[in-house]
Amino acid sequence: MTISAHPAPSPARWSAWLLPHAWVALYWLAFLLVLEPGNIQRASQAGQVLSLPHETIRILVASLLGATVTSAVQALAGRFPLHGPGRGRHLLIHAAGAAGLALALVLASCLLAAWVFAGRWLPSWDEIRDQLVGNFTLLMFALAALTALVHANLQRKAPAVSPVRPEAPAPVRELPALTHVEVKRRGQLVSLPLSEVDWIESQGNYVALHVGQEQHLLRDTVSRFAERLDSRRFLRIHRGVIVAVDRVRAVEPLTNSDTLLHLTRGGPLRASRSYAAAVRELAAQLCREPVTKES
Structure with missing residues (x-):
């Protein structure tokens, strides 16, 4: 057939x-x-x-x-x-x-x-x-x-085209701010409270958490890691540097519009002019703190 x-x-x-x-x-x-x-x-x-x-x-x-x-x-x-x-x-x-x-x-x-x-x-x-x-x-x-x-x-014969209504954007669910991160200390995995961190810097594909003389590496970018931090406790002062606000004891202006941040432990850290507004607000806060304590 x-x-x-x-x-x-x-x-x-x-x-x-x-x-x-x-x-x-x-x-x-x-x-x-x-x-x-x-x-x-x-x-x-x-x-x-x-x-x-x-x-x-x-x-x-x-x-x-x-x-x-x-x-x-x-x-x-x-x-x-x-x-x-x-x-x-x-x-x-x-x-x-x-x-x-x-x-x-x-x-x-x-x-x-x-x-x-x-x-x-x-x-x-x-x-x-x-x-x-x-x-x-x-x-x-x-x-x-x-x-x-x-x-x-x-x-x-053409089908009637109904106007396309834009879909409402899905609500963005904000993740809670980090309070602890898991790091290796002496070969063991431990939970490190972020309240112990003095400052954070970018090191390639890693972020380095500075705790006094210690340094702990996490595989992440500084921009993505900054999004998970509590903005009231941590301040970004450079493209690759974040500082713990309560570790800053003085802010020193420099001639080229940059500023130098002196820490209670470690540092000093240089803040770029791109973040000058946030650093000025921090400096104003430091100036008000002694008055608050006296009162």
Whole structure:
């Protein structure tokens, strides 16, 4: 048993393709019937009598021929919509597409007329010129109206887009400030109270906790570690240095706008001008403390 690599189209696909082509064929049939009285009148004025069978065949064939542009018009309407940004450019593309389709329809009709009614393989240049002069503008108008109908149908079928409401940001859950950290002391893992830390500095991918003469390393960045500290007890004075506020005994201004912090244990530490505002507030606090104690 042979199995085809290309399965036959389903009835639903055939229906989806055939239905719009049938509607477009009816559209062209109505369009040609509207123009037929004018054709009969012009033929009568020229002393010609149009045969009913001849005209019936011509109109039916022309309607079916017009239906062949359905897929092209649908593709242009879907790719270049006449609403939204770029409407002007899309309108020019539709005009160029309509001109090309109108030219193709004129040439195809001339070929069919030569085969069916004249028994010739090719039409003459005079016949093509006459058809272009007489029908090109009408075809452009008919194609423009067909494009407008296709756009209206696409707009009708387009699903309604509800305005997107921005989602409320999830509440940020703040972690409690660190009070202890686990460090190794003499080969054993112990819990170190941060109240014993004098100052903290960055050492590459580690932070060093200075406790008197001791130093303990934690694998972390100073910025991430600073976020977990109690801001009332620790102050960042440099890109890579944090100091315990209660260890600062004096603040000494320097000539280059930096400051020097003298600690009760260790130091001194240099504070950069980027953190001058926080250091000035600390200095003002140190100036008020003796007065508070006396009172």
